[in-house]
Amino acid sequence: MTSNQVLSEVEYNVVGTRPVRPDGVDKVTGRARYGDDTNLTGTLQAKVLRSPHPHARVKSIDTSKAEAFPGVRAVITAKDLPFASLSKEELGGDYTALKFATDHMMASDKVLFKGHPIAAIAAVNGHVAQSAMDLIEVEYEVLESVVDVREAMKPGAALLHEDLRTNDMGETADTPSNISTHMSYATGDLEKGFAEADLVMEKEYTTATVHQGYIEPHNTTAFWNSDGQLNLWTSTQGSFQVRATVSNILRLPVSQIKVTPMEIGGGFGGKITAYLDAICAVLSKKTGSPVKAIMTRTEVFEASGPAPASWMRVKIGVKNNGKITAVETEMAMDAGAYPGSPVMQAIVCAFACYDVENGKVDGYDVVVNKPKSAAYRAPGAPQAAFAVESLIDEICGELKIDPIDFRLLNAAKEGTRRIEGLVAKRIGLVECLEAARDHDHYKSKLENGTGRGVACGYWPNRGFQSSVVMTVNYDGVVSLIMGSVDIGGTRASIAQQTAETLGIAYEDVKPTVVDTDSIGYTFITGGSRTAFATGIAAISAAEDVKEQMISRAAKIWDTSEDDIEFVAGMISHKSDEELRLSFKDLARQTATTGGSITGRSSVDPSGEGNGHAVHIADVSVDQETGKTDVTRFTAIQDAGKAVHPSYVEGQMQGGAVQGIGWALNEEYFFDDTGKMLNSSFLDYRMPTSLDLPMIDTVIVEVANPGHPYGVRGVGEAAICPPMAAVANAVTSATGNRMRSLPITPGKILEAGWDSVKS
C-alpha cells in the first residue's frame, strides 16, 4: 500500500522533482523574517479599540484621557481618515465604495460587528497602549442586530445599511434590504428535466461561520517618512493589493507607497484584506515614528474575515439508471457587515462536476452583524460542494448505485457546458474518479461501526497578472526576482520552472520575493494561480534570457542567430558541432559581449485549467459520545503536472484537514446579538495531530493545455470535497443524514442511530 502516488503523463528534468525549498533553512532555523519580526529603531506599538457591540450607533468618542496617558504618542479615530473630510459630491459614484472601505477599517457613524475598530493608539509599548485603551470613552446607542442569513433576508429585519438596495444584475430595488446582490443562471428546460426524472430529491443544508485559522496573526509596520513616502512591512498574500487598499483609503498615489511583503505565516485567503496597514500609516504620520501592530488571536477571530455561514437548498432529478435530468439550487451566504460574500462563485461551482442539461442556480449575498467575510480557500465552493455532494450521496443510496459509478456516469469532461454557459476544457475529473475507484482504500473492507463516504470538488483556478525578472550572474547562477509572496513553496515551484526552461540545475536558480517598487504588478498569492501564472511569467522571462544568450553566441561565433539553438542548457551552432557553449560558459562571457543579461516578463494569462479533487473518508462514530474519528482518508486530485509533488501533496493534505475541521469541529458560536463566544484556539477547535490519520494522496496528472508544462493550480480544489466525504461517511456509519455543519457529537446523538447500520 503506497501512501503517496503520482500518476504522471510526462516527465521533465526539474519540474516534477522534490528538491529542498530555497527558503527552507531560514525557516527551520528561525532566521526567516516574518512581519512581526520587523523591528525598526524607535518603533511604537499600536492597539486598536474595538466595538463590544455587534450593531450600534456611535454617538460620541472622547480620546482626551487616553491622549494624556504617559507613553501614548497618538490616538486616531475615523475623523483622522480622508473620507471624513470628503463630501458626497466630491466622491460621486465612488462614495459608497469608499465609505464601506473606510468604515470597515475604522467605524464612523455605526459599528456593524463586535470587534469593529473604533479608535487606535500608538504608544511606547503594547502594554501602555493597552492600558490607555480603557481611557477612551465611547457612547453607543445599541441597535437590534441580525445574525442569521435567512433572518437577515426577511422583510422587516434589522437593516445594517439604510441605503443598501438589492442589485439584480444591474437593476436596483426600490426599498432597502440586507440582500446586496442576487444572481441567477439557468440552462435548458428545468420543468421538462424534473418531469423526466424517476426520482427527485430536494433538501436544505446549512454551514457555520468558520475561520481560515492561519497561525500567524495579522501584523504590519508602517513608517511615513518626512519626504511623504509611506513604507509598509506586512504579512499579506498580495503586496500590490495592500498598496491599492491603502492608496484608496488614504487617497495617496500608489507610487508614494512601498509595500514589502514579509514572510507570511499562513493566509488561505484571509490575508488578502489589509486591516491594519492604513491605521498604522496614519499613526505613523501623526507621530513621525514607525508604528507596528499585531492582532491578538481574539482580534483575528472577531475582526478579520471568516468564511461565511450558508443556507442552501438543492434539488436534483435523476433517472433510475442514475443519469441526472435536472438540478436546481438556491444559496444564500452571509457577507458579514459589508457586501461581498463568495456566493456567486458557490453557485457557479455547485454543479460544475456534472454534465447537466437542465439547471438553475440562484445566489444571494446578504449582510449580517458579523465581521466582513473574507476569502477562504476556494471561497464559496466548499459549502456548495457539501450540499450538492451530500444530496448526490443520498440519491445513490436511494437508487442503490455505487457513488463513484454515479459520478462517472454524470461527470463533466472536455466539452461539457456548465450552467453559467462556459464550456469545460481538458479536465481530469474522470481520471480522478477512476483513480479513486481503483484505489485500495476504496476497495478495502469496512470494519464494523465505521462508515465510508466519497465526494468530489471543483475550483476553476485563476490566472491574473504576474511579473518576473531574472538576471544571469557571470557564474551562471540566475537571480530570480518575483512579486508573488511565498506562502508554502512558491520560491521552489517558480525556481523549478525557471531551471527547467533554461536547462540548468535547480540549485542554480536563486529566487527572491521583492517589494512593490522592485517588480511589476503581481496579483495575490491565492486563487490557485501562483504556480500557474507566476510560473508562466518565469518561463517567459527565461525564454527572454535564452534569446539574449543566443544573440550573444551569435556575436561570439560571428554567425546568424538563426544558426543557433538553445537546447537543454546548451547553446550550439546547428551545423557546426565544434561551436557549443554551456549556459555557464556563456554566462562567463556576458561582460565581454555586451554586459549582463536580464530576462523579464509581465503576463496576464488565461488557460488556467480547472481543478478537480475526489476524496474518500472512513470514519468511526462512538455510539456513546457521538464523537467522530476519521480513521482513513485518501485525497485524489488532478494537478495537471505537479511541479514539486511534495508541496502538491501538502496542499492536498492541508486542504483535506481544513475540510475535516470544517466538517466536524469548527464553528463560530454567536450569542443572539452576534457576539462571538469562542474567540480562542482553545474554544475554536481546529484539528490537531492527534485527531487525524495520515492523509494518503494520489496526484493525477492530466496536462493543462494552457501551461507549457501542463500545470494546474492545486491549492483550492482540495478543500471542496472533504465536508461531504466526511458527512457521507457519518451517514454510512450511523444511518443518519447530517445536513448541518459542523457534525458535532451533540448533533449525532440527537439524530440517534439507525439500527440498520452497526
Added chain:
Amino acid sequence: MATIFIPTMLQKLTSGIKKLELDASNVRQVVDRLDEMYPGIKDRLVEDDEIRESLAVAIDGDVAIMGMLTKVGENSEVHFVPAIGGGF
C-alpha cells in the same frame, strides 16, 4: 458571427431569447449592438464604460483581460458570468 449568450436575468429584456449571433470585433461592439437591439441591456451590463464589477466577460471560456477592448473572434462565444467576488 459571434454567439452571444444572454445572461438568464436579462432574458426578459430579449423576450426570452437565450443566445444570438451578431457581428462584433470587440466587447464594446457586442454591448453596443445588443443595446441597439434591446434598449436598456447595456445599462445592466456596463457601468462607467466598464463591465460591471459584479460581472466578468468571457470569450471562448477565457475571462477577458482587456474589458471592453477585448477582441471577439469571428466564431467566438461571449458569456457574461459572475466576477470573482469577495476578493478570493
Added chain:
Amino acid sequence: MAGVTQVQTTLNGEVINFLCEPRQSLLECLRDVLGMTGTKEGCNDGNCGACTVIMDGRIVDSCLVLGVEAEGKDITTIEGMATPEGLHPLQQSFLENAALQCGICTPGFLLASKGLLDQEPDADEGRIRHWLAGNLCRCTGYDKIVRAVLQVSKAK
C-alpha cells in the same frame, strides 16, 4: 508601573543577563528584549504552541512563562538547535520531508519534537501525534510533520 528586574539564565548554552518587567512573558523577552525572533507568537494564550521552547528539559509555551521565571533556568530556542557543524537531524528531516509550508509553526514543532525525542528516542507514530497535539499547524494536515519526526525517531 513596576520596575525592571535583572534575570540570569542559560540560553542556548550561554549564560546571559537581561532586564525585564515582571509583566513581560518569556516570549516577549526573547523577541522584544533579546531580539531573538525565531520563537513565534500565534495566540499568546498557550493554545497553538508556536512559541514552544525547551526549559530545563521540558517543553513550555513561552507565552505562558514570565520572563522572570527564566532565572536560573536552562532554555533552548530554535536559534540553539543547529550547530556550526550543521542542522539538527530534525531540521534536516523537516526540510527533506517538506514538513513545512508557511513555516510559522515550524520552530515550535521542532522544539516540541526535540523535547520528545530527547526523552523518548524511539517514539512511534501514536506517541508523536499525542505529543505534538499541543502544536497547531494549519497548512500541512500534520502528515509530513509526523513523517519527518518518525524518520528521526529510532522507532520508524
